[in-house]
Amino acid sequence: MSPPSRRLQTKPVITCLKTFLISYSLIFWVTGVILLAVGVWGKVSLEDYFSLSSNESSTNAPYVLIGTGATIVIFGLFGCFATCRGSPWMLKLYAMFLTLVFLAELVAGVSGFIFRHEIKAKLDVAYNHAVESYNSTDSSSIAVDAIQRNLHCCGVTNYTDWVKTKYFEEKGIPASCCKDSNNCKPEILKDLEKVQTEVYTTGCFALMTNVMEANLGIIAGISFGIAFFQLIGIFLSCCLSRYITNNQYEMV
Numbered sequence: 539m540s541p542p543s544r545r546l547q548t549k550p551v552i553t554c555l556k557t558f559l560i561s562y563s564l565i566f567w568v569t570g571v572i573l574l575a576v577g578v579w580g581k582v583s584l585e586d587y588f589s590l591s592s593n594e595s596s597t598n599a600p601y602v603l604i605g606t607g608a609t610i611v612i613f614g615l616f617g618c619f620a621t622c623r624g625s626p627w628m629l630k631l632y633a634m635f636l637t638l639v640f641l642a643e644l645v646a647g648v649s650g651f652i653f654r655h656e657i658k659a660k661l662d663v664a665y666n667h668a669v670e671s672y673n674s675t676d677s678s679s680i681a682v683d684a685i686q687r688n689l690h691c692c693g694v695t696n697y698t699d700w701v702k703t704k705y706f707e708e709k710g711i712p713a714s715c716c717k718d719s720n721n722c723k724p725e726i727l728k729d730l731e732k733v734q735t736e737v738y739t740t741g742c743f744a745l746m747t748n749v750m751e752a753n754l755g756i757i758a759g760i761s762f763g764i765a766f767f768q769l770i771g772i773f774l775s776c777c778l779s780r781y782i783t784n785n786q787y788e789m790v
Contacts, residue, residue: 563617570610577603633775643765
């Protein structure tokens with residue numbers, strides 16, 4: 539048992555550490571909500587691009603963030619409980635969890651940066667295939683329509699790419715390319731000269747990759763920022779656990 543004088547000197551340190559760690563745990567819980575929101579946002583905002591390459595490998599960063607964020611929400615509360623109880627083994631468990639979160643977020647962030655060029659190359663192949671096999675009804679065709687409407691573009695490099703497709707022979711350029719659907723009559727969509735003034739002439743691929751890389755960059759940046767924030771919690775948890783253990787301090 540530590541001498542009373544030593545325990546009296548240690549008590550303010552432990553109280554201070556508890557205050558910091560509880561404050562950190564609450565902030566940690568908030569970061570979990572942020573990660574969960576960013577993961578869902580990334581999944582939704584990139585859904586059209588992922589659906590184009592459903593058979594290709596793509597980044598798992600949004601899924602990692604969703605899983606990590608949901609888990610943080612739960613363990614952020616556990617951190618507050620462990621700190622209030624002052625249990626060394628709970629604090630060590632909390633520190634171990636923070637370490638795992640740190641690694642998971644680094645993986646999500648690094649994958650967003652390292653694989654962005656690989657994703658771009660696979661997306662090029664997938665989008666060209668989706669345009670060539672376009673029929674307006676399957677999932678990849680619906681994704682193409684959504685991209686053309688949202689980005690105000692048409693085709694891969696420009697609207698003339700549709701001339702090479704079977705869909706153009708039957709129905710012309712897809713209506714999703716139209717600036718104003720009311721002006722795009724079937725006979726106009728089949729006439730390459732008349733349709734030029736009624737559809738978007740910019741190709742979709744360059745715009746698509748810019749949007750995707752920007753979104754992945756945001757996801758990776760937030761992942762890195764929050765990941766290094768975990769180091770503070772790991773340090774505080776280990777310090778508090780060691781103080782309590784070494785001085786045999788009992789929390790009331």
